[in-house]
Every structure is written in structure tokens, then in C-alpha cells.
Amino acid sequence: MSFRGTESNGPAERRFDRRSLLKAAGATALTTSLIPATAGVARAKEAATVDAIVIGAGYAGGTVARELALQGLKPLVLEARNRIGGRIWTSTFAGAQVEVGGSWLGPQQPLIHKELQRYNRSTFEDVVAEQMVLPGDQGFEVLPPEDAFAALGQLWGEFYAGSENYFERPQEPLFRSDLLASVDPLSLSDRLGQLQLSPTELKWLNSETSVYSGGPSTRGALTAMAQWIQLSGGSYGTYSTTMSLRPVGGMTAVLQAMFNESQADIRLNSPVKKVTESGGLVTVETTAGAKFVSPVVVVATPANVWKNITFSPGLPAAHTQATTQGIGVPHATKMWVQVQGNVPATAAQAGEGSPILMMVPQQQLADGRLFICFTGPSLNVSNATDVRAAVQQFLPGATVLRYQAMEWAKDPYAGGGWGLRRPNQLLQLFPSIEQPHGRIVFAGADIATGWHGAFIEGAIESGFRAAQQAAALA
Template identity: 40%
Template structure:
């Protein structure tokens, strides 16, 4: 879906386990018009010419638009969906507010935390679970006291041992690049094999390692270690970042930010083509052509290849999009079960249909609502029968009444869920795609050097991209004068 200044929640230790995160989205686009250029004649009509165009109305795009307004730039947001938020999506289920994507914030994520405070939005902490469920030696699952989580934490610390040395500056992951050359090649599975973890131990730590990465053989060790560094190399903070929610959900936060941006927004306008002609950029979306001096591309990396960048991009951009950064099999499902079953914290085995299950903060009229996270490509989040089978394995006797989920990998404007880099991407592509290419600047939680995978990272890159784009608009104005 990034931490340095910290205020920790000491009391919310076990709520910590709310695993997956999500944060940005939209569609991609292009811009560029000079009325004198024959290929673009007639496109610079009133209402279609801007100082800057932002492609994607997630937190990165809205943050960029707001910053551009502060710099005096007339800005257009082109959003493929009928809503803003992208991979942050507030909805309802069984009479309760839910989040299909980004959910939690933490004081160490200073950008989003300060934003929520400034906007006057209240916060609420999720209550702790009552019990945990873990895999057993016989291949099944068993209910455990919460103290069992200490065994999981011991394994987690072994995974990221040494991060203080090779990632000493959390917001500058390249600072000790010399120490990362070999480490950045490792998958989480490679690390588990280095540690000689048993199958049982691997299952115990799967929900906080392999499930984050979209599987042990997909996710990189350095991504996990980067989050660990942002959390101050501390298990309490690592789990505590998934405890506190803004009242009204992420939808309330981004709506208020959008209102401050003063940007024009065109919804249901997926960008299909972007052409940088040197002095301007042309963006085609929804059958219309828009023109600007600079464009901020603020959509998930996985969708970059869905846009025709007619003037071309360096190979790193296409390669990163093909490899994927957002976990391509990420899913989140809300499950209404019968009765009050307490507040479980289920840690699925590696390869399970549900990697992690926890209870919604509030009770519904029918009993308990569970929240399930999955990276298993076989799970159908709309199938009551399939979800029932998965729940019966970990919580025997629990009856599933209804489900409501979202498969982020099948979402054409996301093509994946929360950010989790693959081996080689930190040192191989990240710096390159953060640099402007002509009049295009890229943003999004996927390419943050701080909290990648969280809203804070999206805001970080949106602010940065706005500064770069504003400079391009100034240069464009100078060239035309």
C-alpha cells in the first residue's frame, strides 16, 4: 500500500495484527497540446487547457493537486473511477462502515497523522483480540492464548535481524546501498531457508511475512526490513501501525483534502494515451484530449503498462509495471457470521485461502463481522461457500451468513493491492522511476521511499511530484513567453 518521528501506542499490542494495507489508484493518462502543432490542432479548447494534469484521484493524486493549487497552478484531476480514493475505498457492510483498502494510521506516519489532526477528524483505536489461532504440528489449527504471539515475534525479529545496520536511515533506503546489493536479491522464502525454519515455524510467521509479500517466493526481504526500519526496529510499533482509524474512514479524509485542492475533477475518465511533445503534454481520457505543461501520473505501478505513453518511457518504467509492485493477488473480504464468537486473530498457514482473519471493531445486528485478507489466487471473495470452507478450518462451528469482498488484482484500475516490492526492485528501478521524464512526474505509494504501501507514502510522493511538476510548468511558461 515510511517512519521516523514516533509516538507509540503501548497498550494496543495485539490489535497490531491487522495485516494488509492499501493506498492509491486511478487510471493513467497523457497530455500535451500546442495549437500550432498539426497533430494536436484544435485540442487546446477552453476548459481543456491547464497548468498541470494529475492522472489518478488517490491520496497521491489529490495531495499533488492540492500542493499545485498552493503554488498557484490551475490543475485538472482525471479519475478513471466514479470516486476518489483509489486503493483507499470506504463502504458499508451489514450496517457497519468498512474499508476495502487503506484503513489505519499511526503517529509515526507523520504526514497522514498530521493531516487527520489538522482536518479535525477524530480517531478511534480497534480493540484487542480475545484469542489467537495458529497452525499446529498435526497440520490443523488450534486456539492459543495471546502470549503465543511472542513466539511469532521472535521469528519476525530473526527475519529482519541486522536491519539497523543495512537500513540505518528509514527514509533513505539507499544510504547503505553497499550492504544491500546481496540482500535485495533475496525473497522472503530465501530468508526462511537461510534461517532453516521448519514448516511449522514458517506457518507461524506467514501472516506477517509471506502474506504481506504476496507469497514467500514473491516478496523481497528488503521490503519487510524497510517497514521494520520505519517502525523503529520494534515489534510493538510494527503491529501498532494497524490499530488506529480515522472516524468516518479514509473516504472522509480524502474528500476533505480534495475540497481544499480546488482542482477540477473529471470522473469515469480512464486515461488511454499520454504524449509529451516537448513544450506541452497531451492527455487523452474518456474520448477527450486535455493539455498541460506538466503531468503527474499518480496511479499504481501495476497499471502503467495500461497507458500508451506515446513519446516513450525508459525501460525501467515498463519493467517495473510488468514485474508488479502492488501484490497482484491481494484480496480483502468482510464476513458476517452468526452470533458473538468473540474477537479472534487467525494467522493462516502459508498458502491458506485466508492469510489473516480478525474481528471488525463493532458488532452487527447478526453478531460478528470478520475481516479476511488473502493473497491466494484461488479465493473467490464473492463465494459464501468457499469462504465458509476457509472459516470452518480455522474457527470450527462458525456459520457464515454473507460476504462482501474486493479482488484488487482483478480491479483494472489497480491490478494489485498493497505495495510490496519484489527482489531487486529497491536498487534496480525505484530511484529511476522517481525522476521526472520530460514533462511527466510519477507518484504513488508504490514508489515512496518512506511508507510504501500506506497512505503516508502516497502523500509523500504526491507532495514531491507537485514540486517537480510546478517547476516544469514554470519552465513551460518561460518557453512560451
Template identity: 30%
Template sequence: MTESYDVVIVGAGFAGLTAARELSRRGYSVLQLEARDRMGGRTWTDERFGRQLEMGGTWVHWLQPHTWSEITRYDLAVVASPTAQQVRWIAGGQVRVESPADFRARITPGHNALLRDALKWFPRPYEPLSNPDLGEIDGQCILDRFGQLDLADEDRELQIGIWAEHFSAPPELCALTQALRWCAAASGDWQLMDDSTSTYRIATGTRSLAEGIHADSTADLRLGQVVRRISQDAAGAVVVTADSRTYAARQVIVTVPVNALAGIDFEPALPPLIGAAVAERLASRGLKTWIKVRGEVEPFTAYAPASNGLTWLRSEFPATGPDGDTIFVAFGPDAAVLDPNDLAGVTNAVHRWRDDLEILEVTGHHWVADEFSRETWPMLQPGQLTSYLAALQAGHGLVRFAGSDYATAWAGFIDGAIESGLRTAATVHRTFQSITR
């Protein structure tokens, strides 16, 4: 038996939850199918190490307008991550130690040089393709740009490692335009960009924001429903799950990440440009891991070259009580090189910064191996912005795509997912209005 709805939404991450809320509150019948046994997508607040840890997306900021609006709507609080007392970084195989102020002064010239033209290329961040000359630089990766800058070898190595972490990808896959888009979204100020991307988290976890949005929706959310096929013709669209359930819809919104779209059979096939994006894959292929260290450790931040298994590490939860342990969070550019749950491998990477730390446990989620994501946060390879974004946002007939992968500004963040969900819901509503006139 086929159930019929105005809209079927595939996925219950922030884009899907937002679109479901907006459309159901407008009176449309909405079915939401989520493959996992939880909401949130690539955000996931889970109980580990006796704490609520964010296994995926974490940081939010008032410069991210859509996220902050939702935080305000649901009366949520944010807390700051601990302030580092020192910075440790590796270059030329040597560990250097500096104060946070000295480290910021060190990276300022390189960051300024890399990002100085952000507003030239992206004068209106929410119209990322508005500059007709964007193709002149979209083929460049950050290695190309750093090769043009007059930096000392150790500073260039440091900068490349920083951006490999930002991209969750090896540096040769990191599009210069993606770095510029991030900075443009923060009004062209790289220090604001840094503050916006790794300083504040929701006190009650990203789960609380997802639950708030869902509670305002009347959509029918069904978990554990894996969508395998979406077909469409003049009569409408049909969505088929792995257990052969079928659902008819006037419109379908797919919030699956680009790298995971290959898991759905589309009939007719995806347009050539969208198919090419799926085949090429986005840059993201890194890892996030949580690390429990014995005892109390003074807060510090650490950076390493892209060749290290981990390129960034920071104290995130201080030790509590006399026998407490310190919790660190760390990122690396390639999950094929280091598994986030590999205690020995993670310990080896951490010991390159400090071999006096006793690593007790590590935990993470292998997002790249997860069939429903196949990536961490979405980041673009050189050429993908001008080649694919417009086609991905245009959709495929009755099928629309929404998610941080398809966002205009703040792509790669919760804000991008919410923005995309809002935009896509508005497009679907406008389509329905035009049909009924």
C-alpha cells in the same frame, strides 16, 4: 477542443488529491482526471452489511508522519480495532490456540531474526537507496531468509504465512528488503511496526480524509475520465481520455499503480527500467474480504499458512443488539485462488480455523481484477527496489509518477501515497520556478 492547464493529474487517490491541493494552492491551474466515479483510489469507504466498511486501505498510526499530519489538519479521530481474546493459528495441518501474550512470545524470535538488521540496511528510511551495499540482499525473498534461521518447522510455517499476508502475495514473491523497510520506518522495532499497520482506523472512514484534502483544493476534479494516452514533446504534454477528450499540460502527474500503467499508452514509450517494472509487475496480488458471522463471537485473530485461501482473520466489528452479527475482516495472498466475494470459498477457508461459525455473507472488491489498480497495496518482488525505484521516482520527461507504489518510506500505506504526492508536487513547483527565472 483542447483545454490547457499547468498540471494534469491522473488519479484521485491520496497521492493525486495531495498533489492537487499543494499545486492548486500555489496558484497553478490543475485538472484532475479520475477514472472511477469516486475519490480515494485504493481506499474506499463503502456501505455494506449496514456498516461503513473499508474495502481497501484502512489502518493509520501516529508513527506514519504524513498521514498523522493530515489527520490532525482535518481534526479527525481514530478508533482501535477490537482486542483479540485468543489467537488461532494453523501449522502442520493442526489448529493451535494461544493467548495473545503467548502468541506474541512465540513469534518474537522469528520476527527478531528476520528484522534485526532493518536499520543496518535502511539507516534512513526516507532514503531507501542510501546504503550502497543494498544489492547484497535485495535479490532475496523472505523464504530465503527463513531458510537460514534456526526455527522449528511449525514456527517457520507460521512466520511465512504471516508475511504472505503482510505482502498480499505468495511468499516466493516477497522481497526481504520490503519487510526490512517496513520495520525501519517503525524505528527498527517490529512490535511498533505491527501496531502501526493494523491497529487504528479513522473513525469516520478514509473517505473523510480524502474529502478533507479535496475540499482544500481548487483543482478541477472530473470523475469517470479514463486516461488512455499521454504524449509529450518540446511543446508540452497532451493527455487523451477514452472518450477522446484532450488536455494540454506543462507537467503531468500520473498516480496510477505500477501494475496498471500498462493501460496507458505513453509516447514516447516509457524508459526501459520503468517499462521493465510494468512488465514484471509488483508482488501484490492478494485479496481482502469482509465476513458476516451469525451472532456474537468473542474477538479473536487467526493465522494460516500461505497455502490457505486466507492467511489472516480478525473480528473487526462486534455484534450490536440482541440479534446482531459479528463482522470479520480477512486477507489472503492470491486472488486467483480465492475471490473475495466467493461465499463458499471464504467459508471453507474460515472453517479451517473454526467450523462452528455460521458465515452469512461475504463481500469485497477484487482489486487485482480492477483495471485501474491491478494490485492491492504495493509490495516489491526481490530485486525490484534497487532495480526500479530510482527510475520510477525520476519520472519520464514531463510525466511524474506519484503514489504509494513510488514512495520512499511506508510504501504500501496511505502515508506513502501522501508523502509521494507532497514530494512530487514540490518537484513540479521547483521545475516551474526554474523555467520562469
């Protein structure tokens, strides 16, 4: 099972199975506008014809559904899980509202801010670190955030030097494809190797390159992260603000509002297994045998799981490459931890290979502070003793009251975590990956042009593009 939800309550540990957690999340995320999956099954054999079919109810699918509805179409949304949101999942932990998937928004992401405005929702500033723990020459050191920030800013400045040229227009990543040819093959690890870094400086940087790569920094492309830096405003400082804001009411709330406005027919628990185009129509079949027919289908699932759907005719080369190689990272485990007592808001990073690569402080509750930890592949999150030891590396003597981890890469409907392109994927996959395949259109943060991969901003952007393409085919 992909969800390793382990909460330890003092010495006696309590383990939650996936079902109970899904139930809890479902209660948060769902409203009465959703139609039970059984309705889909009942109509299975009729192969109902609909205006448009959207596969996947994440932010990309929600944007497509709402935009098609605004054009007068009535879309059918087929979602594999028992909730909307996909890699966004507002849930609870230690009695507090938390995000199991994506948490943060940046001020420089206009599309999500327009959506917030549209649905009268506001944001709040997330907790600001009071101290920072970083690897030193002899173990971890505690630094004032301003000092750590200044030093990190300098190092990242060197790391991303030149990206202002090869991403002269970061919203149009191929604009300087002439300059990209020599940079696109580089991994994040290759770039680290080009700099003259001390062993400690290397750890300061490779904690982050490893987190984003979902394991070894050899996996992630330099151009993937460099594009984000340029989109954010060009520096480590501007990029840091992409983790500064959170929407009041949680990340799922805006998506729910989008689906409500769309009035789409949403069928939960409806994993799609087959998409067949023939004679100007597309037939979509779920694993339960329900069939739906439409002039156009939008596939808004993660790129990593396209391979779990049988497409006829088969996918084009770029799509096959994307789903075989993967864009969603192979390790993305987000762990919520509560540490007993009044604990300083501590941010921490550790070098590649460490059990916890990055720790982000969250709210102080009456009985202890919450933290988000992004773990490395070396930590077995099922082992509470190992988890405690890993947290104590940053907070010596800390008592871990409880924790809960979600292993996104093991989730069958994500097949990976946030997206991060591999070396060469920018020039090899784009722009073909954004083109329709006959009457089948593709959407998703993984294949966005701008804020790709790790941002719902990209999911929304790709949803607008896909809705336009789909409307032309409907």
C-alpha cells in the same frame, strides 16, 4: 469483473453486482464538488489548456492537487473511476461503515497524522484481539494473544536481524546501498529458508509473508518488509501498531477534504489512454476522446497500470520495468465476513497456501461479529460453501451470515493490490523511478521512498515530492 461481491443471507444467497456496489460506494465518497464526467466529454474537442493535469484521484493524486493549488495553480484531475480514493474505498457492509481497501494507520506515520490534524479529524483504536488462532503441530490452536505475540515477536526478530544495519536510515533506503547489494536479491521465502524453523514456526511466519507478497512468498522482497519494520521502530511489536488506528469517518474522508481544499476540477469516469509530450506541452487524451493540454502532467496511477497508457516519448527503462514486472501484488483479496452471534474477537493466521491467510477481528454488531479476511489464491471467493469452510477452520461451527470480497488484483484501474517490491527492485528502480520523464512526473505509494506500497503514508509522501517537481515545470 473485478468485484466479486457475494453476500449470503442465511441459506438464500444474495449476490451484488459490481454496479450496485460502485453505486453504494459512490454515494459514500462523492460530494457536490465533483464535476460529472460528461462535462469533460463536452469540452473534448477543444483540448483545453490547464495549469497542470493530475491523472488519478487516490491519496497521491489528492496530495499533488492540494499542494499545486497552494502554489497558486489550478489543477485538472482526471480519474478513471466514478469515485475518488483508488485503493482506498470507504463503503458499507452489514449496515456498518467498512474499508474495502486500506483500513489502518500507524502512530509512526507523520504525514497522514498532519493531514488528520489539518482537517480536524481524529482516530480511534481498532478492536484488540481477545484470542489468537495459529497453526499448531496438530491442527489449529487457540492461544492468549500475549503468548502468541511474544512467540511471534521472537521469530520475526530473527527474520529481520541485520535490517537495522542495511536500513540504518529507513527513510533513505539507499543510504547503505553497500550493504543492500547482498540483501536486495533475497525474497521473503529465501530469508525464511535461511532460518532454522520448525514446520509450525514456518507456518507462523509464512502466513504473513504470503499475505504481503500477494501469493507465494517467493515474490516479495525481504528489503521491502524489512524497511517497514525499521520505519516502524525496529520490531514486530512496533510494526503491529501500523494496524492499530482508524480515522473517524473512514479513510476516504481526509482525501475528500484534501480535494475540497484544492478546489481542483475533478473529472470522474475519465480513464486516460494517451500522454504525449511535444514542444514544451503535454497532451492528455481520455478513452472518450477528451483532450487536455498542460505544461506538466502528474501520473498518480498505480505503477501496474502505467502500461495501459500510451506514453510518447515512451517510458524510461525503470518505469517500463516497474510496470511490466509489477509492484502492486498479483493477489490482494480482502473479504469482509459477518459471523453470527456473540463471537470472541479472534485473530487468526494460517500457513502459505491456505484459503484464508489472515483474519482480523472487527466490531461486534447486534447479530454477529465482523471480520476482515485476507485470502490466499487457493480460495475461490465466489463459492460461498468454500468461504464458509475456510472461516470454520478458525472458528469451528461458526455460521457465516454474509460476506463480501474485493479482488483488487482484477480491478482494471489497480492491476494489483498494495505495493510490495520484488527482489532486486529497490536497487534497480530507485532513485530513477522518482525522476520526471520530461514534463511527466510520477507519484504513488508504489514508488514512495519511505512507507512504500502498502501505506497511504507513502502515497502522501510521493505526492509532496511530485508536487514540487511539477510546480518547477508548470
